[in-house]
Amino acid sequence: MKPYLPFVLGITQYSPSLRRVFGGGRSISTAANRFRLPPTIRQILSSPDVDQKVEVTGWVKSIRKQKRVAFGVLSDGSSPVGLQTVFREDLGERVKLITNGTSICVRGNVVKSPGSGQDKELLVEEVEILGACDPETYPIQKKTHTPEYLRDYTHLRARTDAIAAMVRLRGHLMREFDRYFENQGFAYAHTPVLTSGDAEGGGEAFRIAPVPPPPQREFFAHPAYLTVSHQLHLEALSNSLGRVYTLSPCFRAETGVTRRHLAEFWMLEAEWNVIPTGEPRAQTAALCDFVEGLVKGGVGDSGIIHGEDVDVLWRHRDSDSAPELERQKRLKALVSAVTTDAPWPKMSYTDAIRELLKSGQKWTFPVRWGSPLQTEHEKWLAENLVGGPLFVTDYPAGIKPFYMRANPPADGEEEVTVGCFDLLVPHAGELVGGSVREERLDVLRASMRSKGMEMDGERYGWYGDLRRFGGAPHVGFGMGFERLVGWVGGIENVRECIPMPRWAGRMEL
């Protein structure tokens, strides 16, 4: 038997056209040619070659058995589109054993498909059953399952189209964001998950201890917590490295069980030194522009928004999701927001309060300068007033953390405001938050004192050092990665935005 194209130990040579489709159009380096796995279904389907011999390991999404032939759809997880697979009767009894979920290896020819609905199909010459799947007890049936049901099968739920698309989407977003950061001269940095900080006394951190516990003292000589944000540690690195970012896990022991809360979530965070401007508010505006470029670049210009995974996710409807027409409207607005050349509007907190006051809406929470914006306010601003993403900037210092830089006074501001922004998007709420960081030692010390913290003590002395020893003005932001995934994929519950969600009372696997 002639060896099949894809699986040859060592270096494999492909036809030039098949080579081109590997790696999403990027040319193959020496590296990738040192050893090559067989092409995935995505690679096979996007190859211009017809009549190619292939060998694929995958699992059966569905199979329809007729008298002399059976038609299957094979998935290997690389694409939401399965490989149309034709089993002729001369393959014998084996085909009868193939049911939904079964893992098989097939060898054969990929040819132009005579049927409608697909360009190509695989005419199977050999089939091997790798893993049987009892059709009676298989938890992932053809019918649509509720998200709640699927959370009981976290280890299997990525066999559904929507969860698989979500996992791939996360990886694609990460890759595209990394390209944007690389172009802008950033280093990726691994900041620690274990920290000596307890979320500034917020009381929502997890504490850790070894198992079994050591006789008397702490493992690290003092209490250790799981980080709630990588910002302060990233600031230490940007002090040396200039521009740094990370995508890392964060933890919050929130007992609130809502569709926006996870105990373990991923944050994209960045910090960088800037050129000073005479006007601090211009620095905040530039920060917003950077974030807008990141989101438009990673989601829009990258093509992700027009990709098949986003398409699958928007066609998928949870039991509690909005009516079809409304969803179409939302998707259209999203595509427009991430592909338009028009800048997203920026509005100061003071102006936002003004708009809310004159809106004529009945609010559950009173609108008052100096109070935080509530979800109902943010929704109205993004969904009704603007109808798209909106930066709200320059919040009162009293409702923001100690590290934000104080603004000079401006009209309509009753108290000191800080150079910061929240990016609000329709239906997903706050997606990104960031600020200019207070670089002036004395102002920082006073700001920390006003929040009951001591800059010159043991706990935050290092943070003060970043200003004491040649710190530069710098800015930064944090983006909730699951919120981004939910916004881009039209996913209503954050538990379907991460492969294996953890929240109060619940942790599978």
Next chain:
Amino acid sequence: MKPYLPFVLGITQYSPSLRRVFGGGRSISTAANRFRLPPTIRQILSSPDVDQKVEVTGWVKSIRKQKRVAFGVLSDGSSPVGLQTVFREDLGERVKLITNGTSICVRGNVVKSPGSGQDKELLVEEVEILGACDPETYPIQKKTHTPEYLRDYTHLRARTDAIAAMVRLRGHLMREFDRYFENQGFAYAHTPVLTSGDAEGGGEAFRIAPVPPPPQREFFAHPAYLTVSHQLHLEALSNSLGRVYTLSPCFRAETGVTRRHLAEFWMLEAEWNVIPTGEPRAQTAALCDFVEGLVKGGVGDSGIIHGEDVDVLWRHRDSDSAPELERQKRLKALVSAVTTDAPWPKMSYTDAIRELLKSGQKWTFPVRWGSPLQTEHEKWLAENLVGGPLFVTDYPAGIKPFYMRANPPADGEEEVTVGCFDLLVPHAGELVGGSVREERLDVLRASMRSKGMEMDGERYGWYGDLRRFGGAPHVGFGMGFERLVGWVGGIENVRECIPMPRWAGRMEL
């Protein structure tokens, strides 16, 4: 004043030559042009433009003041090579205030340098002091500091050349590995840090609890730990998605304080479904080939090994490091190993035992078929027998975890062996370990029982499900990312391979 080239809010247009150097030679997408930060020193130095106006925020690595002029070296963290900066006397008193470590913003012209040692220099037209730095108390002096001293200043130590180079190297390695995985059709997956597993009772896991603790019950309804490996969770995802990998933090509460131990470390782990082969040992060989392609591709073909960060790290010498000639020899061997087309040798555990027995060496630990290889054995195999990277394969089942696939019997094997490998490299020891995973339900059940685990119980039922419901043969591996960084950078202690190290008794920040 004409606006300076780099800092214009919104979209900035650069000369074509400057555009080319951004992003390491990749063309700039629409995305990156939506908003652009000013060029970094790395970008300025690698631009072919001479006589360009620039504006840079950075900190002073060193400054030499003469009567009518001062020469500074400015760093912004983007490159180990600083920007040669010339301050003329007409800049006034301000220059006198600049000391090592001071943050400044400079504007001026980059021109061809008349001096030796650099191609370009910046003639400063304007300078602004952003952050003073007291030269008496600044912890990072010009002299070389010991690693132990610098660990007391974890928040500042990235201002040293070696730590900064290490942080950038980590990011570059991650990026290149991602390209390899992307080319091979892998999805990046975020597996959880919080797990219900306690390292299979190994007693080295951290347990977590919220602060303050809830009245009586566990936060997640059952005990929660920090993961020691992402493998089992990745297997669940590869069961659906085919090919998945992650680079994620892992945790081990080891009290051993050696230069190879961290409590928090990063692991690169991958799992994927394979085409079955008649001979299980061929699958292990293919797995080794994939890993070899990854390492050679990411470290060698990518150019990282010839980059300036690796150069800095190898020129940097810890107090306890090997003599200069020995280090040069090691670097040469490393470059050869990651760039050669010749495959790295593979040797079975059984053959390795044979070689160790006939070596004539005196061993502290006896060499005996069925016992683990000790560090002294691994060192001898990689450094003396092979003089380079070496895959040792097919270890006895008794000394390996439950999930590895049993091999058919072979000559010289006294008991059952499993399809697995360890990649041993000179001076860094075990860099990667991987195996074919046991996909046969009954064999897995028996293997788990033999290690005191119950596949059909509540704890591992999900892992059994991956075989019950259409699992395919699959393989995987894990690479200690800090060990890789240490090997590539010639760094002797793992605490200098991660920005903010944590180990028993010690956690800064």
